Amino acid sequence: MTGRGRGLRQLVGLSVSALALTLAACSPRPQAAPEQPIAYNHQVHVQDEEMECTRCHLGAETQDQAGLPPMTVCAGCHRRQGADIPSVQAFMELYDGGQGEPLAWRKVNVMPESAMVHFRHKPHARAEVGCETCHGDIGSMTVAEQVLNVADMGWCVDCHRREEASIDCLTCHH
Ligand code: HEC
Numbered sequence: 001m002t003g004r005g006r007g008l009r010q011l012v013g014l015s016v017s018a019l020a021l022t023l024a025a026c027s028p029r030p031q032a033a034p035e036q037p038i039a040y041n042h043q044v045h046v047q048d049e050e051m052e053c054t055r056c057h058l059g060a061e062t063q064d065q066a067g068l069p070p071m072t073v074c075a076g077c078h079r080r081q082g083a084d085i086p087s088v089q090a091f092m093e094l095y096d097g098g099q100g101e102p103l104a105w106r107k108v109n110v111m112p113e114s115a116m117v118h119f120r121h122k123p124h125a126r127a128e129v130g131c132e133t134c135h136g137d138i139g140s141m142t143v144a145e146q147v148l149n150v151a152d153m154g155w156c157v158d159c160h161r162r163e164e165a166s167i168d169c170l171t172c173h174h
Pocket residue numbers: 039040041044045049051056069071073074075076077078081082085087088091
């Protein structure tokens with residue numbers, strides 16, 4: 001048997017316990033925003049400074065993962081801009097102290113490992129499903145929060161049915 005076939009068998013077996021979990025959880029709520037190593041404000045950058053999402057989330061239209069920006073992206077501007085703002089100074093101290101290491105942002109949207117889900121941004125961008133459909137109006141948020149619980153198979157499958165996208169188990173699971 002192939003690896004993929006075995007994976008599917010395990011999934012179908014798991015679905016019984018998943019059903020129990022779903023019934024117990026009823027309607028899953030969005031996860032609370034995690035505390036970030038340093039406050040980041042989308043509103044300032046997206047609304048006031050009119051920056052494109054892909055300037056920081058480099059893969060959002062072309063890769064599986066949208067990705068979170070390394071500190072070098074931020075420092076490229078903040079070496080010069082906003083040098084008189086205390087939160088910018090705090091950021092640059094962290095950057096110089098860590099010698100430009102990537103900043104470990106905490107994820108807001110988290111898929112449970114156990115679900116073995118393969119979410120891919122690129123096909124959604126290609127089908128012109130806007131960021132806000134799944135993430136809400138992030139550009140006007142001062143703290144990025146989850147608006148919809150993305151870890152909800154029913155939500156994925158409902159839209160796939162409506163949009164005539166694939167609902168084959170192996171489209172989303174590996
Ligand atoms: C294209 C340039 C640019 C990039 C890239 C950029 N910023 Fe900014 N940032 C700005 C500008 C312009 C302001 C507003 C400064 C002002 O009001 O004078 C700002 C404001 C800020 C502030 C202070 C405002 C507040 O309320 O928080 C912080 C902190 C900050 N940026 C952090 C970051 C971080 C962290 C990143 C990387 C994830 C980043 N910036 C990327 C240009 C940039």
